[in-house]
Amino acid sequence: MTDDGARVKIVSEKTLSDGWTRLSNYELDYMDRNGETHRLHREIYHRTPAACILLHDPKRGMVVLVKQFRLPAYLSGEPGWMIEVPAGLLDEDHPEDAIRREAMEETGYRLREVRHLFKALTSPGSVTELVHFFYAPIDLADRINGGGGLAEEHEDIEVVELPLDEAVAMIESGEICDAKTIMLLQWAVINRTAISG
Ligand SMILES: Nc1nc2c(ncn2[C@@H]2O[C@H](COP(=O)(O)OP(=O)(O)O[C@H]3O[C@H](CO)[C@@H](O)[C@H](O)[C@@H]3O)[C@@H](O)[C@H]2O)c(=O)[nH]1
Numbered sequence: 346m347t348d349d350g351a352r353v354k355i356v357s358e359k360t361l362s363d364g365w366t367r368l369s370n371y372e373l374d375y376m377d378r379n380g381e382t383h384r385l386h387r388e389i390y391h392r393t394p395a396a397c398i399l400l401h402d403p404k405r406g407m408v409v410l411v412k413q414f415r416l417p418a419y420l421s422g423e424p425g426w427m428i429e430v431p432a433g434l435l436d437e438d439h440p441e442d443a444i445r446r447e448a449m450e451e452t453g454y455r456l457r458e459v460r461h462l463f464k465a466l467t468s469p470g471s472v473t474e475l476v477h478f479f480y481a482p483i484d485l486a487d488r489i490n491g492g493g494g495l496a497e498e499h500e501d502i503e504v505v506e507l508p509l510d511e512a513v514a515m516i517e518s519g520e521i522c523d524a525k526t527i528m529l530l531q532w533a534v535i536n537r538t539a540i541s542g
């Protein structure tokens with residue numbers, strides 16, 4: 346088996362920006378598949394891990410999504426207000442604890458059973474962000490407040506409840522274009538029989 350560690354030697358790291366996200370310029374010596382070593386330069390954004398969740402009411406066939414302004418989407422020429430699954434940064438917490446907290450803050454739902462599905466690197470060429478994906482069956486009665494996000498963070502989050510099929514159709518129409526949301530909605534379609542009430 347190849348020792349991947351032996352093929353990569355970090356030579357230097359220079360911080361280019363250290364604001365909300367640290368941006369570094371790395372120099373590394375990388376040995377290619379032919380055994381030749383090359384000096385590479387890579388700019389890397391050091392994002393912290395995150396979690397996201399599909400809240401699904403099996404009895405009503407509904408999913409609970411959130412709508413909020415995303416500046417990067419707006420700058421890329423897409424509509425700035427994006428419809429997404431609830432999500433948030435782990436803030437040093439265990440992924441399941443973090444997603445229970447975020448789901449409550451953003452949607453007002455208190456979660457009972459929570460299932461870890463998989464994890465994914467969202468942009469592995471330039472960003473270290475690792476996102477944990479979860480599923481939780483919910484019931485209307487589990488909603489104990491209006492959600493909406495944290496006032497002190499100026500989060501302005503609208504809760505959007507939709508039939509699963511309508512949400513899936515919104516991927517095709519382009520109204521839902523957030524990658525983690527598309528992945529969880531497609532997971533629900535693939536696993537429809539197992540999760541339906
Ligand atoms: N982007 C950004 N956000 C900032 C900044 N400063 C403060 N924030 C605030 O940091 C908070 C992050 O909220 P969370 O709910 O914890 O995270 P999230 O933004 O929903 O993150 C999720 O979605 C992202 C976009 O898809 C994902 O990148 C991320 O991994 C996660 O899944 C938001 O209130 C945001 O306004 C800044 O300089 N830049």
Ligand SMILES: [Mg+2]
Pocket residue numbers: 431432433434447451
């Ligand atoms: Mg969030």
